[in-house]
Amino acid sequence: MGEFDLIARYFARPGPPGRSVALGVGDDCALLQPAPGMQLAVSSDMLVEGRHFFADVYPAHLGHKALAVNLSDLAACGARPLAFTLALALPRVDEVWLQGFAEGLLALADEHGCALVGGDTTQGPLNLCITVFGEVAPGQALLRSGARPGDDIWVSGTPGEARLALDALRGQLHAAPEVLAALRQRLERPTPRVALGRRLAGLASSAIDVSDGLLGDLSHILSASRAGARIDVDAAADLLAASACLSGAGGCFDHHLLMRCALAGGDDYELAFTAPPARREAVCQAGRDSGTSVTRIGAVEAAPGLRLVDGAGQPVQGRFPSFDHFA
Amino acid sequence: MGEFDLIARYFARPGPPGRSVALGVGDDCALLQPAPGMQLAVSSDMLVEGRHFFADVYPAHLGHKALAVNLSDLAACGARPLAFTLALALPRVDEVWLQGFAEGLLALADEHGCALVGGDTTQGPLNLCITVFGEVAPGQALLRSGARPGDDIWVSGTPGEARLALDALRGQLHAAPEVLAALRQRLERPTPRVALGRRLAGLASSAIDVSDGLLGDLSHILSASRAGARIDVDAAADLLAASACLSGAGGCFDHHLLMRCALAGGDDYELAFTAPPARREAVCQAGRDSGTSVTRIGAVEAAPGLRLVDGAGQPVQGRFPSFDHFA
Numbered sequence: 001m002g003e004f005d006l007i008a009r010y011f012a013r014p015g016p017p018g019r020s021v022a023l024g025v026g027d028d029c030a031l032l033q034p035a036p037g038m039q040l041a042v043s044s045d046m047l048v049e050g051r052h053f054f055a056d057v058y059p060a061h062l063g064h065k066a067l068a069v070n071l072s073d074l075a076a077c078g079a080r081p082l083a084f085t086l087a088l089a090l091p092r093v094d095e096v097w098l099q100g101f102a103e104g105l106l107a108l109a110d111e112h113g114c115a116l117v118g119g120d121t122t123q124g125p126l127n128l129c130i131t132v133f134g135e136v137a138p139g140q141a142l143l144r145s146g147a148r149p150g151d152d153i154w155v156s157g158t159p160g161e162a163r164l165a166l167d168a169l170r171g172q173l174h175a176a177p178e179v180l181a182a183l184r185q186r187l188e189r190p191t192p193r194v195a196l197g198r199r200l201a202g203l204a205s206s207a208i209d210v211s212d213g214l215l216g217d218l219s220h221i222l223s224a225s226r227a228g229a230r231i232d233v234d235a236a237a238d239l240l241a242a243s244a245c246l247s248g249a250g251g252c253f254d255h256h257l258l259m260r261c262a263l264a265g266g267d268d269y270e271l272a273f274t275a276p277p278a279r280r281e282a283v284c285q286a287g288r289d290s291g292t293s294v295t296r297i298g299a300v301e302a303a304p305g306l307r308l309v310d311g312a313g314q315p316v317q318g319r320f321p322s323f324d325h326f327a
Numbered sequence: 328m329g330e331f332d333l334i335a336r337y338f339a340r341p342g343p344p345g346r347s348v349a350l351g352v353g354d355d356c357a358l359l360q361p362a363p364g365m366q367l368a369v370s371s372d373m374l375v376e377g378r379h380f381f382a383d384v385y386p387a388h389l390g391h392k393a394l395a396v397n398l399s400d401l402a403a404c405g406a407r408p409l410a411f412t413l414a415l416a417l418p419r420v421d422e423v424w425l426q427g428f429a430e431g432l433l434a435l436a437d438e439h440g441c442a443l444v445g446g447d448t449t450q451g452p453l454n455l456c457i458t459v460f461g462e463v464a465p466g467q468a469l470l471r472s473g474a475r476p477g478d479d480i481w482v483s484g485t486p487g488e489a490r491l492a493l494d495a496l497r498g499q500l501h502a503a504p505e506v507l508a509a510l511r512q513r514l515e516r517p518t519p520r521v522a523l524g525r526r527l528a529g530l531a532s533s534a535i536d537v538s539d540g541l542l543g544d545l546s547h548i549l550s551a552s553r554a555g556a557r558i559d560v561d562a563a564a565d566l567l568a569a570s571a572c573l574s575g576a577g578g579c580f581d582h583h584l585l586m587r588c589a590l591a592g593g594d595d596y597e598l599a600f601t602a603p604p605a606r607r608e609a610v611c612q613a614g615r616d617s618g619t620s621v622t623r624i625g626a627v628e629a630a631p632g633l634r635l636v637d638g639a640g641q642p643v644q645g646r647f648p649s650f651d652h653f654a
Binding site for chain 1: 349350353354355356357358359360361363364366367368369370371372373374375376377378379400401403404406410412413414415416444445446447449450451452454456458460461463465468469470471472534535536551
């Protein structure tokens with residue numbers, strides 16, 4: 001099967017290309033027609049075998065995740081997904097793999113009304129690069145730079161689940177089969193918080209998606225906002241201990257392990273965000289409306305640096321380095 | 328050096344992010360603000376070592392080429408470049424390589440007023456994925472589907488030079504050092520025909536950029552336009568024989584070799600396009616205004632299929648398969 005058959009067979013869809021898409025797959029360029037006056041939010045992520053996923057991952061899960069990590073960037077910006085391009089380097093044409101990959105990818109795309117509008121395929125070591133496009137009203141995009149001293153610090157979902165799964169898959173942690181199965185879903189099929197992100201646009205003062213570890217990603221908000229923060233590390237660990245994935249057995253895990261996974265696990269694709277205390281009820285409502293749990297884990301402060309405290313407000317020592325692709 | 332330092336050091340630019348760019352590198356998403364009513368043209372290309380370039384290519388040439396092949400897609404669409412994202416998998420952080428790569432990339436970007444607005448870096452086998460954005464007025468984009476029987480078929484520049492360079496570098500062809508140096512520039516530093524493409528918008532009836540071979544890419548126009556064509560293969564070979572790269576010695580090369588390189592060489596990044604005969608003078612003027620040579624090499628016909636003829640109009644036998652990344 002050649003390059004053009006491959007695109008047509010697995011990735012071309014019948015029907016109109018989608019909302020705001022004037023021309024989809026099949027020409028030199030796709031043509032997008034953004035709604036008048038709207039801004040276009042753009043993000044690219046590249047996934048490499050052995051670095052971002054195991055070689056034996058289910059292809060459908062990989063298709064899901066490749067798009068999910070990009071949609072997560074739109075979520076962190078408060079944008080509405082419109083379309084994406086896919087560039088794919090494959091060692092060989094494996095039809096079973098392609099079929100599964102396309103199914104996982106396009107199922108998530110359909111869920112978000114996000115049309116595949118173009119891309120590229122080539123022979124090479126397995127590599128997936130997606131660029132995603134969303135729209136957001138001018139001035140409404142959530143940026144990293146808007147946090148102000150006194151703002152609450154919030155996180156969606158349960159950071160740390162993906163890292164627990166990774167440790168268990170690597171044999172560094174024992175988990176019962178049903179627990180591992182549930183955790184593995186969080187690692188391989190993360191839920192991009194698009195619905196929450198759109199509700200936070202104009203409400204939160206800053207946001208970022210948690211991909212390299214909660215503290216590390218929060219530090220990007222603090223650095224862009226020229227501020228510091230106090231983080232309740234017990235709150236983060238307790239959140240993970242109560243994870244539904246752990247089937248009520250979260251208390252059996254070592255508290256420090258849970259703390260490390262929650263604060264520096266990575267691959268969470270949750271949103272970390274800030275908002276003034278006066279908007280607490282509105283933030284909780286945004287969580288309820290989007291079916292996403294939101295938890296306060298700290299506060300922005302004027303003094304630079306991250307201050308880790310326990311549930312009683314006492315300082316905690318500890319380093320939680322975030323993930324660096326070249327470290 | 329970590330991932331974030333790498334982006335800041337080599338790829339972040341001082342000053343405003345650029346025309347139509349509301350927010351550049353450094354947040355979860357970039358924000359583009361297209362001019363009211365304009366369409367956004369989008370294209371992605373992925374380049375893999377050993378497949379699209381040699382491991383020992385000058386990094387500055389590679390940076391140039393990675394963006395050039397994407398700008399070439401905008402050119403084929405008649406769009407004005409605005410911005411691009413870069414996703415980069417690197418085996419290791421090699422500062423000399425990165426410096427050179429960024430220089431070549433950003434020099435071409437500046438030439439076209441095309442701002443780097445975001446992307447991704449990761450550790451992995453060398454892979455470059457660029458997604459480029461341009462703007463074009465609704466209804467003005469050059470598509471593959473607009474060719475009509477009777478239209479002239481044109482090509483820009485001199486297809487085949489890049490393939491002569493490749494054959495010479497592989498030792499399959501002898502070329503004098505100065506000839507090889509000139510040809511190699513065409514292979515490694517192709518000129519995207521953006522200025523010509525923009526002038527052809529609203530003038531040509533269809534266009535495509537020649538990346539996989541002239542006849543193969545033309546066949547995409549014919550298939551999308553449900554038409555056939557007659558191509559003067561001597562005209563294409565004579566064009567290559569007269570290439571300035573060959574320093575007047577083009578006549579010393581085998582005519583059939585030149586024909587094969589011109590018709591099926593690949594990596595040309597020239598434009599193949601069609602236009603009604605009544606617009607010949609306007610097409611020539613577009614070529615002059617953009618400093619790009621344009622040559623008529625055939626005509627669109629109603630009967631499907633490609634008919635190859637010699638300079639006297641007599642049928643020529645020959646197969647010229649185009650490049651397929653999985654063949």
